[in-house]
Amino acid sequence: MSNDFYISSILPYSGIIIKICRAYTDSQEDFEDYYQEVCLQIWRSRDKFRGDAKWSTWIYRLTLNICLTLIKKKKRHREHYDSDYKIQNEIVEDEHTFSDESLNLLYDAIKQLSEIDRAVILLYLEEKPNKEIADIIGVTPNNIGVRINRIKERLKKILDGKIN
Amino acid sequence: MEKSIESIWKEGFLDSNAMVAPKLNNLYNQKSIHIIDKFKRMFKINLIALVVFSFIILIVSFFSKIPVMGILMFILFNVIVIVNKRLFKGLNTIDKNVSSYEYLKSFDTWMKDQIAVNYKMSKYIYPYIFIALVSGFWFSNPFRETLNRLFGNYQPYMVFDVPVFWAIGMLLMVILLAIFGGRIYKWDLNIVYGHILKKLDELIADMEDLRA
Structure with a gap:
């Protein structure tokens, strides 16, 4: 990947990639691996961007797809090789943290959601309109509104009393 | 008062440290190691499978009364394993203390050499397998008895105790x-190995693109 491409086309949107990759990883090492893989795939797929959507939307979609693929691969690998594989939804202790404790708690709560719900809430928190979220996730906009409310309720329950 | 998740999100990311992107160092290091390790694992498994299969076929052939085929196949599979084990040793001599590109290029060269050796061997292996199969049946008594039952007193022209049409068919095959x-x-x-070879080509092409 050329330095120019990274600086001009990826770095301005690195915040998006960081936020998504953080939500799908439990360690700094995994986070860096996911981030690198996303950057690499953006660079490799750059010719497929036709300008139908905004570059940022395209990056969102690609980042989510790559994270979901990597998490599936990792799960398969763990199921195959690790007999101590932790079952889905079990809370895995997070090694990497933000300086803001509330944000850490919110991320921990988000990680307890299903993979698709994680994607939905991340996009919602990034203030993406329902139509765009629906477009990225591949469901109807009506469905997204209901889903967001349900996810927010779940997050509130998980965070209940933890954040003031 | 409890904060909303929206405000936690916004305020949390106001801190510039939360948005520091990792450096893209050694982008291909992990990938190179991963792809080569995966190939090594598959290669080892395939060699073990060949040895196991050679024993199974040997045992089954004795029970099925076609031991000639079993013995010939056993010899063949073990020769393939010995040759490929020697080739595999060459893979372990590749220096890992070089750049990812050089490491992958060395692996690619080894891979091409290995494919070339096996390609040459295949020109003999497949005819050999065919001959082993046919001989196995030809020298088995139950098969000869079945032929006799089917053709009765029909005595075709023979070459070295083999019917000529049979010999011509075999030769053509x-x-x-x-x-x-x-x-x-x-x-x-x-x-x-198609999937791994494709990934290897892609990685090398990426790296060459970067070096250009």
Whole structure:
């Protein structure tokens, strides 16, 4: 990947990639691996961007797809090789943290959601309109509104009393 | 008062440290190691499978009263394993203390050499397998008895105790397999290692693109 491409086309949107990759990883090492893989795939797929959507939307979609693929691969690998594989939804202790404790708690709560719900809430928190979220996730906009409310309720329950 | 998740999100990311992107160092290091390790694992498993299969076929052939085939197949599979084990040793001599690009290029060179050796061998392997199969049946008593029952007193023209039409058919098949053995091997290789070889080519192409 050329330095120019990274600086001009990826770095301005690195915040998006960081936020998504953080939500799908439990360690700094995994986070860096996911981030690198996303950057690499953006660079490799750059010719497929036709300008139908905004570059940022395209990056969102690609980042989510790559994270979901990597998490599936990792799960398969763990199921195959690790007999101590932790079952889905079990809370895995997070090694990497933000300086803001509330944000850490919110991320921990988000990680307890299903993979698709994680994607939905991340996009919602990034203030993406329902139509765009629906477009990225591949469901109807009506469905997204209901889903967001349900996810927010779940997050509130998980965070209940933890954040003031 | 409890904060909303929206405000936690916004305020949390106001801190510039939360948005520091990791440096893209050694982008291909992990990938190179991963792809080569995966190949090594598959290669070892395939060699073990060949040894196991050679024993199974040997035992089954004795029970099925076609021991000639079993013995010939056993010899063949173990020769393939010995040759490939020697080739595999060459893979372990590749220096890992070089750049990812050089490491992958060395692996690619080893891979091409290995494929070339097996490609040449395949021109003999497939005809050999065919001969082993046919001989196995030809020298088995139950098969001869079945032929006798089917053809009765029909006595075709014989060459070295083999009916001439049988010999011509076999010869044609052996020639065809010798001609197409290499292609059959490439087809087989593609099924087993195609995915890894494609990834390897992509990685090297990426790296060459960067170096250009």
